[in-house]
Amino acid sequence: MKISIKNLGAIKQAEFTLGELTIICGGNNTGKTYATYALFGFLSFWREAFSIKVPDGDVLRLLNEGSVELDIQDYIGNAQEILKKGCAAFTEQLPHVFASSDKHFSDSHFSVDFGSSEIQPVPTFERTMGAAKTQLLSISKMANSPLVTISLLVEKEKVRIPQDVISRIIGDTLKDIVFGHLFPHPFIASAERTGAAIFRNELNFARNRLLEEMSSMEKDINPFELLSKVYTDYALPVKSNVDFTRQLEELAKKDSFIAKEHPEILNDFTDIIGGDYLVTKNDELYYVPKGKRIRLTMDESSSAVRSLLDIGFYLRHVATPGDLLMVDEPELNLHPENQRRVARLFTRLVNVGVNVFITTHSDYIIKELNTMIMLNQGGERLKALAEREHYKASEMLNSDMVKVYIAEEALIKLDGAQRKTRCQTLVEADIDSKLGIEARSFDQTIDDMNRIQEEIVWGGDE
Numbered sequence: 001m002k003i004s005i006k007n008l009g010a011i012k013q014a015e016f017t018l019g020e021l022t023i024i025c026g027g028n029n030t031g032k033t034y035a036t037y038a039l040f041g042f043l044s045f046w047r048e049a050f051s052i053k054v055p056d057g058d059v060l061r062l063l064n065e066g067s068v069e070l071d072i073q074d075y076i077g078n079a080q081e082i083l084k085k086g087c088a089a090f091t092e093q094l095p096h097v098f099a100s101s102d103k104h105f106s107d108s109h110f111s112v113d114f115g116s117s118e119i120q121p122v123p124t125f126e127r128t129m130g131a132a133k134t135q136l137l138s139i140s141k142m143a144n145s146p147l148v149t150i151s152l153l154v155e156k157e158k159v160r161i162p163q164d165v166i167s168r169i170i171g172d173t174l175k176d177i178v179f180g181h182l183f184p185h186p187f188i189a190s191a192e193r194t195g196a197a198i199f200r201n202e203l204n205f206a207r208n209r210l211l212e213e214m215s216s217m218e219k220d221i222n223p224f225e226l227l228s229k230v231y232t233d234y235a236l237p238v239k240s241n242v243d244f245t246r247q248l249e250e251l252a253k254k255d256s257f258i259a260k261e262h263p264e265i266l267n268d269f270t271d272i273i274g275g276d277y278l279v280t281k282n283d284e285l286y287y288v289p290k291g292k293r294i295r296l297t298m299d300e301s302s303s304a305v306r307s308l309l310d311i312g313f314y315l316r317h318v319a320t321p322g323d324l325l326m327v328d329e330p331e332l333n334l335h336p337e338n339q340r341r342v343a344r345l346f347t348r349l350v351n352v353g354v355n356v357f358i359t360t361h362s363d364y365i366i367k368e369l370n371t372m373i374m375l376n377q378g379g380e381r382l383k384a385l386a387e388r389e390h391y392k393a394s395e396m397l398n399s400d401m402v403k404v405y406i407a408e409e410a411l412i413k414l415d416g417a418q419r420k421t422r423c424q425t426l427v428e429a430d431i432d433s434k435l436g437i438e439a440r441s442f443d444q445t446i447d448d449m450n451r452i453q454e455e456i457v458w459g460g461d462e
Contacts, residue, residue: 001017001018001112001113001114001182001183002015002016002017002112002113002114003015003016003017003018003035003038003039003042003110003111003112004109004110004111004112004113005034005035005038005108005109005110006107006108006109006110006415007105007107007108007109008031008034008035008038008094008105008108008109008110009031009033009034009035010029010030010031010034010407010424011030011031011034011035011407011424011425011426012414012421012423012424012425013412013414013415013423013425014031014035014405014425014426015426016035016403016405016426016428017403018324018355018357018403019355019401019402019403020350020355020356020401020402021346021347021350021355021356021357021369021397021401021402021403022355022356022357022358022402022403022404022405023357023358023359023360023366023369023402023403023404023405023437024036024358024359024360024404024405024406024407024426025359025360025361025366025404025405025406025407025439025442026406026407026408027407027408028361030407030408030424031407031424031426032359032407033191033328033359034098035407035426036188036237036326036328036357036359037097037098037235037236037237038094038097038110039186039326039357040186040188040236040237040240040326041090041093041094041097041236041237042087042090042110042112043183043184043185043186043324044186044236044240045086045089045090045093045097046086046090046175046179046183047183047185049089049093050086050089050090050175051168051171051172051175052075052082052171052172052174052175052178053167053171054070054167054170054171054174056163056167058070058170059163059166059167059170060163062150062152062166062170063152063163063166066151066152067149067150067151067152068149068150069147069148069149069150070147070148070150070170070174071146071147071148072121072141072146072147072148072174072177072178073146075174075177075178076119076120076121076178079114079119079178079179080116080119082178083111083112083113083114084111087110087111087112090110091105091108091109091110094108094110096236097235097236098235098236099234099235099236114182118182119178119179119182121141121146121177121178122141122176122177122180122181123143123144124141124142124143125139125140125141125148125173125176125177126138126139126140126141127139127140127173128153129169130153134154135153135154136152136153136154136161137150137151137152137153137166137169138150138151138153139151139170139173141177148173148174148177150170181322184322184323184324184355185320185322185323185324186323186324186326187314187318187319187323187324187325187326188237188240188241188326188327188328189241189310189311189314189325189326189327189328189330190235190237190238190240190241190328191328191329191332192234192238192241193241193306193307193309193310193332194303194306194307194332194333237326237328241310244310244313244314245309245310248279248283248285248313249279249281249283251313251317251318252279252313252317253317254317254318255316255317256314256315256316256317256318256319256320257319257320257321258315258316258319258349258352258354259315259316259317261352262348262352265315265345265348265349265352266315266316268341268344268345268348269308269311269312269315269345270290271341272308272338272341272342272345273287273304273305273308273312274289274290274305275287275288275289275290275292275305276288276290277309277312277313278295285297285298287300287301287305302333303332303333304333304334304335304338306333307332307333307334311325311327311330315349319349319354321352321353321354322353322354322355323354323355324355324356324357325349325354325355325356325357326356326357326358327356327357327358327359328358328359329358329359329360329361330342330346330358330360330362330365331360331361331362331364331365336364339362339364339365339368340364340365340368342365343364343365343366343368343369343372344368344372344391344395346358346369347369347372347394347395347396347397348392348394348395350397350401351394351395351396351397352394363439363442363446366437366439366442367436369397369402369436369437370435370436370437371391371436372391372395372396372397373397373398373399373402373431373433373436373437374433374434374435374436375391375396376396376397376398376399376433377433377434399431399432399433399436402431402437403428403431404428404429404431404437404439405426405427405428405429406426406427406428406429406439407424407425407426408424408425408427409422409423409424409425410422410423410425410427412425
């Protein structure tokens, strides 16, 4: 998937492609977070708000005849136009994604692109839809067939769902059949996640208080519109973090595929934070240090424990194969040793099927990823080195799985221009299986520090 953005924050124009592990690094105020939030916003918008338009005649045929067959190839052939409409609709939502003024995004553009060979329907599909414990619709696609069969599961005379709702249900299903395997389910841990963890109870209280007030309001006031304004001052990823922390008790009842199939990853995460998270039946959240008989609230816990809260609950209770885990500055509040361990955690996630997207200022994370890329070359000497330094086979990283971009100024040809212009963009970094990632964003600063210190030590007396 190739993403194109224009006039978004500091970035004038840029393109980037997702890998199994995607990294954006660069200085402050260079557009890293804008690119990240826009991608998260689009994936959320596509899954939750955008729907493929279904002809009214097909819906009427379903209601009149009880079933209808749609040729999925009609939608495959129109996939690029569908994508274009979805991206245009999302671009209009950018002010809401960033909780900012419309004027800041009047010239912004966001689009995604796939090669024609990538857009293929899922081989088989089956879904039933209903309401109030009654199954209303059956939607299926058989292997080696282009037809999607939609059938009513109740007598057509008893269908009480509005036609536009039925159209939306069918459109969402067609979207999943055509694009479901192309767009991952996103989960984001924003840079503001530590605040969401610490003020979790206060946020719950404020929301519950608002619900109480809504119950006593006049009937002509739209309660859903009022409720949606609770967090309007926050960007969508921050709202997502807040909503996630509010659901921890319910989430704690579930086990992710990592908990079921790769518990060793959770054990390593426990080692990083030095303990476990605990949610009680009363919806109280605690951190329990390993080997100690105490419970610490988030206020009493370290900033590292708070910064990894969302990621910990995601890994243990939510993660599914094919997800996109997005972490803005994973190094927040972490000692360099734990930054290295988080890099190794990301590699293990990539190797079990969870895509990872990070922005980072951490040279420790990049260098640790480099180490795992270079160790992956194999050979007896490197195998012995990996074993001596306690690197597992599950931590070897294929360079072909990694995409790295530097947010910086560079000469690029803007759309419609004849000559190149120097402007803020994302420049793809070279990645070599022998040398790792060329992250010059950090190299220049490190070189400057080394040069100054060498002159201090070896420059001689004046």
